[in-house]
Amino acid sequence: MDTLAFYLFAFLSVAGGVLLVALRNPVSSALAMVLSFVGLAGLFIGLNAYFVGIVQILVYAGAIMVLFIFIIMLLDLNDEETVKFRSSSVLAGIIIPLLLLAQILGVIQAGHQGEEAEFEEIDVASMKVSAEKFVRNDDDGKALPRSEQSAIYKSLTHEKSPKLPDTNLIGHTIFKSYNFPLQVMGALLLVATIGVVVLSKRTHKQAPSES
Amino acid sequence: MDTTLLIAAAIKIAAFIGITMTFVSICVIFERRFSAIIQDRVGPNRTMIPLSILGFKKDLALPIGGLTQPVADGLKFILKEDFTPSYVRKFFFWLAPVLVVVPALLTMAVIPFGSPMEIGGTFIPMAIADLSVGPLFIFAIASLSVYGITLAGWASNSKYPFFGGVRACAQMISYEIALGLSVIPVLMFFGTLNLGHIVEEQVANGWLLLPLWNDGGFIVSSGYWDDPQSAIQRLLLMVPIVISFVIFTTSIFAETNRMPFDLPECETELVGGYHTEYSSMKFALFFMGEYAAMVVGSALIVTLFLGGWSIGFGIDNLLPAGAWWVSLLHIGVFLGKVTFFILFFVLVRWTVPRFRYDQLMNLGWIVFFEAALINVFLAALVIAYPSIGLTGVLIGFILLTVVTILLIKVAKGATEKPSATAV
Numbered sequence: 137m138d139t140l141a142f143y144l145f146a147f148l149s150v151a152g153g154v155l156l157v158a159l160r161n162p163v164s165s166a167l168a169m170v171l172s173f174v175g176l177a178g179l180f181i182g183l184n185a186y187f188v189g190i191v192q193i194l195v196y197a198g199a200i201m202v203l204f205i206f207i208i209m210l211l212d213l214n215d216e217e218t219v220k221f222r223s224s225s226v227l228a229g230i231i232i233p234l235l236l237l238a239q240i241l242g243v244i245q246a247g248h249q250g251e252e253a254e255f256e257e258i259d260v261a262s263m264k265v266s267a268e269k270f271v272r273n274d275d276d277g278k279a280l281p282r283s284e285q286s287a288i289y290k291s292l293t294h295e296k297s298p299k300l301p302d303t304n305l306i307g308h309t310i311f312k313s314y315n316f317p318l319q320v321m322g323a324l325l326l327v328a329t330i331g332v333v334v335l336s337k338r339t340h341k342q343a344p345s346e347s
Numbered sequence: 348m349d350t351t352l353l354i355a356a357a358i359k360i361a362a363f364i365g366i367t368m369t370f371v372s373i374c375v376i377f378e379r380r381f382s383a384i385i386q387d388r389v390g391p392n393r394t395m396i397p398l399s400i401l402g403f404k405k406d407l408a409l410p411i412g413g414l415t416q417p418v419a420d421g422l423k424f425i426l427k428e429d430f431t432p433s434y435v436r437k438f439f440f441w442l443a444p445v446l447v448v449v450p451a452l453l454t455m456a457v458i459p460f461g462s463p464m465e466i467g468g469t470f471i472p473m474a475i476a477d478l479s480v481g482p483l484f485i486f487a488i489a490s491l492s493v494y495g496i497t498l499a500g501w502a503s504n505s506k507y508p509f510f511g512g513v514r515a516c517a518q519m520i521s522y523e524i525a526l527g528l529s530v531i532p533v534l535m536f537f538g539t540l541n542l543g544h545i546v547e548e549q550v551a552n553g554w555l556l557l558p559l560w561n562d563g564g565f566i567v568s569s570g571y572w573d574d575p576q577s578a579i580q581r582l583l584l585m586v587p588i589v590i591s592f593v594i595f596t597t598s599i600f601a602e603t604n605r606m607p608f609d610l611p612e613c614e615t616e617l618v619g620g621y622h623t624e625y626s627s628m629k630f631a632l633f634f635m636g637e638y639a640a641m642v643v644g645s646a647l648i649v650t651l652f653l654g655g656w657s658i659g660f661g662i663d664n665l666l667p668a669g670a671w672w673v674s675l676l677h678i679g680v681f682l683g684k685v686t687f688f689i690l691f692f693v694l695v696r697w698t699v700p701r702f703r704y705d706q707l708m709n710l711g712w713i714v715f716f717e718a719a720l721i722n723v724f725l726a727a728l729v730i731a732y733p734s735i736g737l738t739g740v741l742i743g744f745i746l747l748t749v750v751t752i753l754l755i756k757v758a759k760g761a762t763e764k765p766s767a768t769a770v
Contacts, residue, residue: 163439163501170494186480190487198490199520202497206516209501209509287538291479299479303540 142182149175162208166201173197187303260298267292355471363475366682367455367642372417374638374689379416381693391416421631429627432503439502444629446495447636450488454643457481459543461656461678465669472543473656473674481542482530485647486523489602492636493519496604496611499633500621511620514704515604515611521711522601522608528719529594532587532726533651546655550663552581554654555588560661580732587726592652594715594722599644601711603637606696610704645688649681656681713758721751 152172159165173196180189270289272280279285288308291301310318376391383390392413395406409415431440458481461473478484493516500512533555537545552561558581564570572578601608612620622633649655656677657663666673702710728743735743 163498167494167498170491186478187483190480190483194483194487194490198487198493199523202490202493202516202520205494205497206513206520209497209513291539291541291544299477299541301479301539303480303483304538 142179145175145178145182147175148172149179151175163205166205166208169204170197170201173201184300185302187306263292263298263300349469351467351469352471355466356475359473359475363455363458363460364452366460367452367639370642370682370685370689371635371638372421373686374641374693375417375420375634376414377689378693378696380413381690382697385694385697394419424628424631427627429629432505432624434504435624436502436504439498440624441629443495443499443502444625444632444636446498447492448495448632448639450492450495451636451639451643454485454488454640455646457484457542458643458646458650459546459655460681461674461676462663463543463669464671464674470669473678474543477541477543479539479541481540481545482534482647482651483540485643486527489640489643490519490523492640495636496621496633499625500611503621503624505624507617507619508621508623511611511617511623514617515621518604518608518610518707518711519602521708522598522715525594525711525715525719526598526602528716528723529591529598530651531719531723532591535723535726535730536584536588542650542655546650546657549654550657550659554657554659555652556585556592557654557659558582558585560659565661576733580729584726584729587722587729588652590718590722590725592648594719595651596648598711598715599648600692600695601707603640603644605637605641605692607699607702608707609701610707641689641692642685645685645692646681648688649684653684717754717758721747721754 149172152168155168156165177189177192267289288301288304380390394413394415395408398407456475457478459474463470463472496515497512500508559566
């Protein structure tokens with residue numbers, strides 16, 4: 137069942153990628169890219185990374201690609217379909233992906249040289265074990281009552297339906313371990329946004345009064 | 348996977364999609380009858396079963412006050428000629444209506460319709476997919492329906508539909524931001540993205556917009572005030588939550604392209620908007636998509652702010668958890684609340700006039716975006732009170748006030764027309 141879902145979404149993702157290059161109409165290409173992103177999101181969700189998968193759709197398929205399509209439609213790039221590519225650009229288009237592919241293969245090869253990574257199945261028992269890392273204790277070292285515990289602990293040890301709180305875990309990692317880089321990134325993005333606004337804002341010259 | 352769960356999932360998918368589709372048709376009849384009441388008309392109240400075309404003498408009139416009208420509407424749409432103009436981009440023209448309906452129906456997969464039902468010792472959640480990213484899933488999939496509308500406008504290869512599509516695209520992207528930001532205080536308060544857990548929390552501690560009871564008892568009893576600090580904190584939190592609720596509900600209107608934000612299909616300017624070139628069932632699919640989005644939007648508002656399936660007032664805890672009739676009762680309560688919101692949507696459509704497009708964009712980008720952003724910090728201040736103390740909250744509040752005043756000044760400058768003196 138899981139394998140079937142993997143192959144389905146992997147196929148969608150690859151097919152989207154191939155169509156993106158093969159189709160000549162820009163809008164079709166952009167939609168093929170959306171298809172590819174949706175397939176990728178499916179793969180993430182298959183790995184129990186719901187948050188990453190959903191954000192993949194929300195940010196890339198739902199926001200960025202919509203802007204792409206918006207721009208393409210406004211520019212009305214119809215002559216794109218008849219453009220002939222120069223042989224040099226085709227060559228570059230072949231060589232650069234090949235380099236990337238070689239790099240990916242190298243990384244995979246390097247990963248396999250060591251011990252085979254053992255992935256444990258995520259079940260109720262293993263979640264209970266990992267929940268021990270997130271227990272909140274009082275001053276005497278005793279575990280606090282359940283209502284005082286963190287959301288991660290509560291979700292991992294929920295009696296009716298324990299679930300992997302991947303969203304909370306990502307938040308925990310980002311804000312506990314990488315808080316400073318996150319703040320710097322936020323500041324950089326803010327600066328970039330302000331820069332774009334300043335650069336693109338035309339200064340209005342007062343129109344001469346006609347009356 | 349357990350066989351029980353598999354069968355339960357299949358039944359849930361069939362039942363909940365059935366419920367949503369039923370609600371879509373109920374929306375149609377509500378819209379027509381309610382608008383008739385508002386405009387002092389009668390509305391469709393006597394749809395008959397046309398036995399006369401089968402050779403009988405009289406049509407059969409059922410005494411149900413025109414409830415069969417959606418069936419007649421649906422039949423009319425199916426039987427009409429399905430005309431595809433010659434100048435359209437065929438593939439996208441056919442794809443667009445599908446892309447509107449499918450996301451709208453997919454989003455209801457994470458909505459908890461009722462309390463978990465106990466079957467053979469296992470509790471089965473009354474949501475098709477009990478995901479840990481509920482609201483995000485809805486936002487993500489709903490954002491895909493932009494493609495349908497935009498493609499419809501573009502593929503029609505005709506001026507006014509194109510304007511409609513572009514308008515819809517810009518409007519939905521803009522209001523997605525306000526929608527996402529406005530729900531952050533709510534999620535900060537619950538600390539979880541699982542809609543099922545959010546509702547369970549509200550069963551125990553009062554609906555988000557109605558914190559009248561908690562573990563201790565009702566607000567009038569002393570049990571409520573056992574922990575006075577957290578009780579006061581909860582009541583203070585009502586300020587950001589009410590702001591969230593207003594922004595969220597209004598943004599849902601804009602996201603579903605409903606009046607007063609239905610600029611993409613504004614018939615006084617754009618003939619019919621993005622679906623001008625569509626006919627027959629393809630046209631009906633756009634309407635189904637709009638109504639399905641409305642149903643899911645109402646369901647999301649109810650789940651986040653009004654306690655989802657909970658009856659409230661501590662009654663849920665008295666009922667035996669997991670019994671099948673309790674689950675069904677809760678489904679009924681949930682659908683009742685959703686119906687209320689659908690009526691609210693209809694009421695707004697027939698009472699509030701349409702916005703102008705620049706007003707719409709200003710509301711989204713200048714008012715709601717900033718308000719939602721400030722609201723996030725306001726909620727954070729109230730929630731952080733136990734850890735940063737009263738001085739921390741006061742300093743934060745003063746800073747926030749200064750920022751708010753500055754923002755309002757900047758926003759006022761932005762909305763002023765630069766050529767006001769030149770005319």
